[in-house]
Amino acid sequence: MDDFNSSDIEISEHEEELPGIGSRAISSIIANSTTDRVDSKIQLKKLQDVANAPSTAIHRRYWYELFKAFAKHSLKINSRPNVTPTGDDMIRFLFQLPSHLQSRHNDGKIAWTVMKEARTQLARSLTFHDENFKLSKRDNLRLDATIQQLLNDGQLTKDPAREALWLSCQIVKMMVSATLSDAILNGTKSWDSMLAGCLALALQAALAARAGDFKRSAHYTGTEYLKWKDIEVIAKGPSVDDPRLTMLITLLYLKSHKNDPRKAMKVELGQLNKENNAVDVTKLLLAYALRIGAVEETTWEELITTVFERPSKRFVWQTPQWPVFFARTRGERLDFTKPAGVDQQTRFLRRAANLIGMLDIPASHDLRRGAAADIYSLSPSTNIEGVRRALGHTHDSVRNGVTDRYIGRRKDDHWAARLNHSAHERDDSFGIQLASSPFTKRKIDTKDINNFCTSNNLDSTDRNDRYRARQELEKIQRDQWATHQRQILQNSTISKTTPVSSSSRESRKDITNISHLHSTDTDEENHNVAITEETVDLITSEMSNALGLADDMKGEEPSEAMIDVMSLQFVHVLASRPPLDDSNILKASIRQFIDYFSTINLISVATSELPKDAETGNSRHPPSKFLYACRKQGCRRTFNSTLHRDQHETNCQGISINTFDSQTALPDNNDYLLTVPTSRKRKSQNIHHVSEGFPKQCPDREICGVTKTFATKHLMRNHRQLHHDETWPANTACNVSGCQLPRDHFFVSREAFRRHLSSYHMLTAIECREYVGKVIQVDFIAPRGTSKSYLTTMCLFPGCQVTTEFANYSDYTTHLKRKHDQTPENYPKYLPTPNTVRLHPRPNINTIDISSPLTYDSNGLEIIPFYGTVCLHSDCQGNKKFWADEKQYKAHLKNKHDVTTMVEINSYQLWYKLKYGVAGVEQK
Numbered sequence: 001m002d003d004f005n006s007s008d009i010e011i012s013e014h015e016e017e018l019p020g021i022g023s024r025a026i027s028s029i030i031a032n033s034t035t036d037r038v039d040s041k042i043q044l045k046k047l048q049d050v051a052n053a054p055s056t057a058i059h060r061r062y063w064y065e066l067f068k069a070f071a072k073h074s075l076k077i078n079s080r081p082n083v084t085p086t087g088d089d090m091i092r093f094l095f096q097l098p099s100h101l102q103s104r105h106n107d108g109k110i111a112w113t114v115m116k117e118a119r120t121q122l123a124r125s126l127t128f129h130d131e132n133f134k135l136s137k138r139d140n141l142r143l144d145a146t147i148q149q150l151l152n153d154g155q156l157t158k159d160p161a162r163e164a165l166w167l168s169c170q171i172v173k174m175m176v177s178a179t180l181s182d183a184i185l186n187g188t189k190s191w192d193s194m195l196a197g198c199l200a201l202a203l204q205a206a207l208a209a210r211a212g213d214f215k216r217s218a219h220y221t222g223t224e225y226l227k228w229k230d231i232e233v234i235a236k237g238p239s240v241d242d243p244r245l246t247m248l249i250t251l252l253y254l255k256s257h258k259n260d261p262r263k264a265m266k267v268e269l270g271q272l273n274k275e276n277n278a279v280d281v282t283k284l285l286l287a288y289a290l291r292i293g294a295v296e297e298t299t300w301e302e303l304i305t306t307v308f309e310r311p312s313k314r315f316v317w318q319t320p321q322w323p324v325f326f327a328r329t330r331g332e333r334l335d336f337t338k339p340a341g342v343d344q345q346t347r348f349l350r351r352a353a354n355l356i357g358m359l360d361i362p363a364s365h366d367l368r369r370g371a372a373a374d375i376y377s378l379s380p381s382t383n384i385e386g387v388r389r390a391l392g393h394t395h396d397s398v399r400n401g402v403t404d405r406y407i408g409r410r411k412d413d414h415w416a417a418r419l420n421h422s423a424h425e426r427d428d429s430f431g432i433q434l435a436s437s438p439f440t441k442r443k444i445d446t447k448d449i450n451n452f453c454t455s456n457n458l459d460s461t462d463r464n465d466r467y468r469a470r471q472e473l474e475k476i477q478r479d480q481w482a483t484h485q486r487q488i489l490q491n492s493t494i495s496k497t498t499p500v501s502s503s504s505r506e507s508r509k510d511i512t513n514i515s516h517l518h519s520t521d522t523d524e525e526n527h528n529v530a531i532t533e534e535t536v537d538l539i540t541s542e543m544s545n546a547l548g549l550a551d552d553m554k555g556e557e558p559s560e561a562m563i564d565v566m567s568l569q570f571v572h573v574l575a576s577r578p579p580l581d582d583s584n585i586l587k588a589s590i591r592q593f594i595d596y597f598s599t600i601n602l603i604s605v606a607t608s609e610l611p612k613d614a615e616t617g618n619s620r621h622p623p624s625k626f627l628y629a630c631r632k633q634g635c636r637r638t639f640n641s642t643l644h645r646d647q648h649e650t651n652c653q654g655i656s657i658n659t660f661d662s663q664t665a666l667p668d669n670n671d672y673l674l675t676v677p678t679s680r681k682r683k684s685q686n687i688h689h690v691s692e693g694f695p696k697q698c699p700d701r702e703i704c705g706v707t708k709t710f711a712t713k714h715l716m717r718n719h720r721q722l723h724h725d726e727t728w729p730a731n732t733a734c735n736v737s738g739c740q741l742p743r744d745h746f747f748v749s750r751e752a753f754r755r756h757l758s759s760y761h762m763l764t765a766i767e768c769r770e771y772v773g774k775v776i777q778v779d780f781i782a783p784r785g786t787s788k789s790y791l792t793t794m795c796l797f798p799g800c801q802v803t804t805e806f807a808n809y810s811d812y813t814t815h816l817k818r819k820h821d822q823t824p825e826n827y828p829k830y831l832p833t834p835n836t837v838r839l840h841p842r843p844n845i846n847t848i849d850i851s852s853p854l855t856y857d858s859n860g861l862e863i864i865p866f867y868g869t870v871c872l873h874s875d876c877q878g879n880k881k882f883w884a885d886e887k888q889y890k891a892h893l894k895n896k897h898d899v900t901t902m903v904e905i906n907s908y909q910l911w912y913k914l915k916y917g918v919a920g921v922e923q924k
Contacts, residue, residue: 055218074092085126105157107157188604207249227321234315251264271283277587328340360433387403435489634654732753790831797816805881
C-alpha cells in the first residue's frame, strides 16, 4: 500500500443531467453561427474605449492622441524595434506636457489635477489599445515622482482656478427676485425664456442637485433630461383658493447613473408661503406650463378648477415626453426642438448674479454647495442607524447606499425648511460680497477685438479666435468693474456716484413701462377694481392700431387729435390703477402670481417691429412691444432700447422729480448759476455747399482706414475732427474711474473721446468737458453773444417788474434795449455779478413738508406755501419754470389747460406730485 497512487484510479466524471437547459439559446446560436461570426468580427474591429459618460471617453481619447503625436514626432517610437510604449515614455511625455497646454490660471501654471487625470486616463488608454503595454510597480512610483517634481518646480499648481462659492437659499431668492423685477421694470426679450431660467435656478437650489441631473449634459445626444412625466403635482388643499400644492420630482439621470433607473432620486417639494413666491418651484412650474402648453388649459382658474374636479386632484400633462427645459435661440427665445444644456444654467446664473452686484463669478455647482451648507444648519431629522439595525445591514451597506435604497425617497421638504430657517439667521459677514450697483456688460468694440487678437497671436479673421478674444475681453471688463467696486467698499474716500454709475441708473416706475396686473390683495381678499385688464388691453390695442404697430390694421388712418384723445385715455387708465410695486406681485396670492406670469407677454426689442418668432398662444397675452419712456417730467418720448433712452435723458430738458433736489433741478448756490440756454438761433450756413476740389477722399486715409468720398468741406471737416485731431495726445485712454474698457483702448481725437463719454458714461456736455480738460486745456464755450462771466439773472434795472430769468446774454440785452431804452454802452451797468445777481427763490425740496400742505380760508382750499415748478399737466408742451408766484401758474393752468376748480389746480402742484407720485389725479 506504500506505493499506492490515488491518481492511478480512473474515476469517470459525473455530471448532473439537466435535459433541455439552454436549448432555445443553443439552437439559435447554431442556426445563426455564420452571421454571428461575421458580426462579432466587425464589432471587435469597431470596439472603442467607451465610458459611462461621453465626456470621460473624450478625455481619454484626448490624452491618447496627444501621447501618440509626442511618441511619433518627439520620441520617434516608430523607428524602434519594439514600438510598444513604456513607462519611461509616459514620464518623458508628462515632463513636457505643461508647455503645450493652455492654463486657466493667471500665472500660466497647469492645474495639478489635470496632470493626475492625464496620467490615469493615458495609462488606461494605452492598456486598452496595446496588449503588450504594462506598467510595473516601479513605473507607477516613477510616474508619481514625475508629477511631484513638476509641482515642486512650479510648473503645476494646486490653487483652484476659481474660488468656490456657497450660494445659500437667500442669495438664490435675491437673484431670482432681482431677475424678475428687472424684467418687469426694464423689459425682456422673452418671458418664456425668463421664467424658464428663474425656474431652473430655484429648482437646482431646491433639489440640491447638479445642473446635469435635470438638464442634458455635454456630449449626450439622447433623452437624458428631466421630462414632464417625471414630475407629479397634486393639490392637497381644501379649495381652489388654497390648493396647497405638493410636487414629487424623479431625477432619473444622476451623475454616474445615467443608465441606471434603480439609482433614481425622488424629492418632494411643497408650496411655499407668499413671502417666498420668487423661489416657489410649484408656482413657477405651473405658470411656465401654462405659457408653453404643457397643460391643456389656458388659464390658471380653468386649470385649478379642472384639477379639483378630478378624484386624484392631480395635474395632467399634455406633453409628458417633452423636456421641461428647452434650449434657446440666438434671439433668447425658447427653441422647442431641442432640450436645454447645462451651459445654459451657468449663463443665466451669472446674469442673475450681475443684477445683484455679485463681485465673484459663480458657477452652477455653487448652488449645490450652498444647498449643502443650508441643510447642514438644519436639525437632524433622520435615523439611518436605527434603519441599519432593524434591517440587519452592515456599515458597508450604509456606505454603499444599499440602506438608502431601502429607505426610499425623502418625505420631508428641506427646501421650505431651509428658507424658513435662514430667514431668521444672522447675516453671514464672510459670505457672498455684493456691490452697491449691478454690473452692466458693455458692447465690445471691434477695434478692441482686433487689438487683442494682434497682441495675443490670434487670427483676427478666424471666427473662433475672435470669439475667444471677445470672451477674454468680457472677463477683463468684469474684472475691472469688480476691482472698482471693491475699492468703493474698502475706501471711504471713493465716491459711489461716479459717472460710470450713472450709466446703470435704476429704472423709475414710469406708467408707460408697467406691465399691469390685478390689484394685489396681500390678505388674499378679493377686491373689485373698476379698471380691468381687459380695459387696458382694449385701449392698448386701439393705440397700437392707431400708431400703425398692429399686424392686421383696418380702417382709415387716424388723426392726430384722435391719437391725443386715446393717449389721455391710456394715461388716465394707467394712473387710475394701483401703482406697480415689483415686491407686491412677488408676494401676491397664488392666483395673482401664476395669473400674472403666465400671461405677461411684453417683448423688449431694439427694432420698430415685433420679431417674427415672438411667442404667442396658450395662456400668453398677444405679444406687444415694451417701450422705454423718458423718466423726466414733461417729456413724452419713448424708445426701443435703454441705450437710446439713456442717451436722450443725458440732455433732456425735462425735470426728474425723483432726483429733484437743491443740487440739480432747483440750484440754490452760485456754483450752478452759469447755465447754457436751451436753444438759440445760429447764423445760417450752407453746409451742403460743394467747395472747389470736392468731392474727394481723405488725404490721410491710410491712417484712418476710411476710403469713402466726402461730398462737401463740411463733411470732410467732421471726419478730420473725429479721426485726425492733431491737438489730441496719442495713446489716451478713458480717465473715468471704473471705466470697463480695456486699458489699451485709446481715443484718437477729442471728438471720439467726447462721444465715448456721452454714449458710454451718459455724461452731459458740461460733464464731458471736465474729463476732456484732464487731457488737454479746455475753455468754457459761452453761448453766442455771451461773455464767459455771464450769470443767469432777472433784470437788474431799478424798478423793473419783469420776473423772467435771462440765461442768455443776448436775450437780456434785448430786454434792456426794448423795455428800458438802454444802449450798448450802458449794458455793463446792469450785468450780473455773484453779489448782484437776482434769481427766484429756490426751495430746497429736501426740507419741504408735504405731509399736510393744505389750509382753508374764505376762498376755499389753498396751498401754503407755493413751490415753484414746471407745468405738471400731461398735455403741456412748454418747459417754462414758474418760480415767481402762484398766480402765474394758476393762470397758465386755467388758460392753457382749462383747469378751473381749486381741487384740480391743487392736483397739479409740485407738493402733490411729490406726495402722491402722480399729478392730476384726485386723491380721496
